[in-house]
Amino acid sequence: MANALIIGASGQIGKQAVGKLLDAGHHVVAPVRNKDKLSDIEHPHLSVVEQDLEKDFSAHFEGVDTVVFTAGSGGNTGAEKTLLIDLWAARNAVNYAKSAKVPKFIMVSSIGAGDPDAVESPIKPYLVAKHMADEHLIHSGLHYIILRPGTLLNEPGTHLVRTDMPTNKNEAVIPREDVATAIVESVARENNNDVITYLFKGETPIAQVFQ
Amino acid sequence: MANALIIGASGQIGKQAVGKLLDAGHHVVAPVRNKDKLSDIEHPHLSVVEQDLEKDFSAHFEGVDTVVFTAGSGGNTGAEKTLLIDLWAARNAVNYAKSAKVPKFIMVSSIGAGDPDAVESPIKPYLVAKHMADEHLIHSGLHYIILRPGTLLNEPGTHLVRTDMPTNKNEAVIPREDVATAIVESVARENNNDVITYLFKGETPIAQVFQ
Numbered sequence: 001m002a003n004a005l006i007i008g009a010s011g012q013i014g015k016q017a018v019g020k021l022l023d024a025g026h027h028v029v030a031p032v033r034n035k036d037k038l039s040d041i042e043h044p045h046l047s048v049v050e051q052d053l054e055k056d057f058s059a060h061f062e063g064v065d066t067v068v069f070t071a072g073s074g075g076n077t078g079a080e081k082t083l084l085i086d087l088w089a090a091r092n093a094v095n096y097a098k099s100a101k102v103p104k105f106i107m108v109s110s111i112g113a114g115d116p117d118a119v120e121s122p123i124k125p126y127l128v129a130k131h132m133a134d135e136h137l138i139h140s141g142l143h144y145i146i147l148r149p150g151t152l153l154n155e156p157g158t159h160l161v162r163t164d165m166p167t168n169k170n171e172a173v174i175p176r177e178d179v180a181t182a183i184v185e186s187v188a189r190e191n192n193n194d195v196i197t198y199l200f201k202g203e204t205p206i207a208q209v210f211q
Numbered sequence: 212m213a214n215a216l217i218i219g220a221s222g223q224i225g226k227q228a229v230g231k232l233l234d235a236g237h238h239v240v241a242p243v244r245n246k247d248k249l250s251d252i253e254h255p256h257l258s259v260v261e262q263d264l265e266k267d268f269s270a271h272f273e274g275v276d277t278v279v280f281t282a283g284s285g286g287n288t289g290a291e292k293t294l295l296i297d298l299w300a301a302r303n304a305v306n307y308a309k310s311a312k313v314p315k316f317i318m319v320s321s322i323g324a325g326d327p328d329a330v331e332s333p334i335k336p337y338l339v340a341k342h343m344a345d346e347h348l349i350h351s352g353l354h355y356i357i358l359r360p361g362t363l364l365n366e367p368g369t370h371l372v373r374t375d376m377p378t379n380k381n382e383a384v385i386p387r388e389d390v391a392t393a394i395v396e397s398v399a400r401e402n403n404n405d406v407i408t409y410l411f412k413g414e415t416p417i418a419q420v421f422q
Contacts, residue, residue, distance in 0.1 A: 056328070078290065079289065079290030079291040079293070079294055079336075080290040080336045082290070082294065083290055083293065083294065083336035083339045083340060084335065084336055084339065087339060087343065088327065088339045091343070092328070116299065117267070117303070124295065125290075125291045125294035125295055128294045128295065128298060128299045129294060132298065132302070132343050132347075135347075136343075136346075139350060
């Protein structure tokens with residue numbers, strides 16, 4: 001069982017990931033700005049601590065096995081927060097993890113972050129931030145799993161995905177719950193190869209993708 | 212004499228750098244969005260080309276000896292443009308320079324970009340973008356000169372600078388013209404050591420700093 005640090009635990013994906021990680025027997029540390037947002041989850045293996053990600057949050061990395069970074073805006077907050085959270089807090093999390101010798105870093109990235117120039121979209125600034133955060137992680141020397149989900153849906157997960165890009169753009173979608181499941185499978189994954197994995201609704205069990 | 216590519220040639224520093232580079236006998240290529248902004252400079256060694264930095268601008272790097280990146284907002288445009296220009300266009304310029312085997316890259320950065328977390332300021336998002344652009348250049352393998360001027364002034368240059376941080380914050384200033392001069396000296400510099408140089412009004416001739 002892992003000691004997982006979840007950055008962004010009160011977000012829509014983060015919160016589902018916390019619940020599933022606890023169900024799977026892991027210990028979870030959840031630094032959040034507003035503890036009330038996690039007040040409905042009580043568990044002996046969950047430690048919720050108050051933390052502003054725009055401040056130094058290095059204190060939470062000691063003894064952690066896996067960092068999950070899923071904080072951020074999804075492209076809909078202002079670009080200043082995109083710079084300060086999606087990019088800078090992610091960069092700091094990578095550096096803190098490196099200093100604390102955390103063996104694994106899971107980054108929740110986004111479809112489009114691999115090549116922001118391929119996108120003509122109002123969310124391009126967001127994709128630039130995600131690209132640079134991913135690049136910082138890739139160059140850090142940490143073992144990484146980068147998840148690049150398609151457009152996020154608020155519907156129950158199917159536990160079934162595909163990792164190749166659908167030709168029909170409308171199929172480049174995935175329930176948030178399945179991204180949370182992918183996080184849990186990434187935490188449990190024993191293979192130490194670094195990977196960048198796209199995630200869309202599909203027909204392959206998530207557990208199989210992260211074997 | 213160098214073939215210099217100036218990204219941001221119609222900006223306040225860029226335009227002065229173009230004039231000084233031409234005066235010093237260099238050839239200058241200036242991709243700008245609005246050619247009118249450079250219509251008052253005519254010179255047989257100046258090539259002004261229309262270019263939006265949010266599009267692919269790799270075409271201008273062939274045969275270039277030195278790239279100067281001085282495009283951007285100085286922290287006063289919106290954060291979206293900070294992401295798209297100060298960060299992403301800088302990142303693309305570095306990658307294009309690398310592909311075209313350009314031997315030298317001069318980045319006009321900013322005081323504060325070395326450690327954005329040390330700053331409590333509304334321009335922190337801007338400093339994050341500048342930090343990540345600088346880091347991308349540093350890790351690129353290109354030979355680099357990163358200039359980090361203090362607060363920019365619109366007054367005539369003195370050609371005299373200091374590179375250590377003044378203890379009095381009010382002295383952490385520099386005329387834009389002196390930054391332009393520092394660019395010209397950086398272009399001419401024969402020493403191939405990579406450097407990050409802070410620049411403030413001082414008492415050392417700029418030419419001596421870049422020997």
